[in-house]
Amino acid sequence: MRRLSVVNLILEPSTRTRCAFEIAEERLGVEHVSLRWGEALSLAKGETLLDTVRTLAAMGVNVVVIRHPEVGVPSQIAATVAEVHVVNAGDGTGEHPTQGLIDLLSLRRRWGSLDGRRVLIVGDIAHSRVARSNYHGLVALGAEVVLCGPQAFLPPAGDWPQAALTTDLDEALADCDAVMALRIQHERLAASEVVPDLDAYRQLYGLTSERMARVRPDVPVLHPGPLNRDVEIDGAVADGERSLVWEQVRGGVAVRMAVLQAMAEAPLGAPAPATAAGR
Numbered sequence: 001m002r003r004l005s006v007v008n009l010i011l012e013p014s015t016r017t018r019c020a021f022e023i024a025e026e027r028l029g030v031e032h033v034s035l036r037w038g039e040a041l042s043l044a045k046g047e048t049l050l051d052t053v054r055t056l057a058a059m060g061v062n063v064v065v066i067r068h069p070e071v072g073v074p075s076q077i078a079a080t081v082a083e084v085h086v087v088n089a090g091d092g093t094g095e096h097p098t099q100g101l102i103d104l105l106s107l108r109r110r111w112g113s114l115d116g117r118r119v120l121i122v123g124d125i126a127h128s129r130v131a132r133s134n135y136h137g138l139v140a141l142g143a144e145v146v147l148c149g150p151q152a153f154l155p156p157a158g159d160w161p162q163a164a165l166t167t168d169l170d171e172a173l174a175d176c177d178a179v180m181a182l183r184i185q186h187e188r189l190a191a192s193e194v195v196p197d198l199d200a201y202r203q204l205y206g207l208t209s210e211r212m213a214r215v216r217p218d219v220p221v222l223h224p225g226p227l228n229r230d231v232e233i234d235g236a237v238a239d240g241e242r243s244l245v246w247e248q249v250r251g252g253v254a255v256r257m258a259v260l261q262a263m264a265e266a267p268l269g270a271p272a273p274a275t276a277a278g279r
């Protein structure tokens with residue numbers, strides 16, 4: 001098994017993911033360094049991100065955990081710098097695979113199998129990397145996926161071919177086995193997409209106490225965090241009996257430990273040459 005040396009490159013705000021990776025690295029006894037945007041990195045002096053990663057690799061770093069605001073950056077690094085394993089800790093509106101694994105783990109712990117279960121995801125689906133990673137995982141494990149939100153927050157029909165789309169939350173809640181709320185990704189909205197009235201949004205698309213009182217009591221509620229209490233989910237629902245929110249957070253460290261362990265056992269390829277595409 002390879003001795004791991006990890007750098008967490010956290011180039012967009014994060015609490016859960018960054019801390020869970022750092023705690024996982026501590027618990028595994030793995031050498032690790034965390035770099036955050038705004039910490040006077042040499043990126044600010046014109047160094048490319050790929051050269052930053054090549055620099056880390058030359059020091060013996062063999063795992064880069066990266067959160068980045070742009071879709072596809074982790075894949076680009078993985079395709080270019082062969083000396084490191086790359087773990088996507090969230091790339092823009094792209095993917096958030098380890099969060100998806102946490103959410104699947106929470107549901108597996110509750111149900112055993114996800115086969116045939118109907119999971120409703122409600123909120124700002126269009127800008128959510130968490131929704132996309134959940135979609136792939138849920139479909140792979142045999143669950144049905146229903147996506148709900150205002151039309152502007154739903155993906156184009158056909159983009160997520162195995163999901164059902166709806167704008168009617170109450171109807172969808174009447175017929176689901178679990179529901180996951182997502183926050184509005186304000187930082188990713190175009191001016192034309194800004195929600196002018198959050199209270200009106202809550203009335204239509206929030207998991208309010210009143211709404212959830214009408215839902216089967218065995219339907220668990222998930223939320224990947226960060227919570228916007230009393231917008232997409234009422235505080236009383238997030239803290240209530242059906243909530244898996246804090247179990248999701250607890251699972252975050254174990255999932256990251258498992259992912260890092262897999263990195264220690266996975267082969268690394270030969271170094272890739274620095275090409276124009278790889279600068």
Ligand code: CP
Nearest residue numbers: 014015016017224225
């Ligand atoms: N769920 C999640 O990714 O949270 P953070 O942005 O706090 O890491």
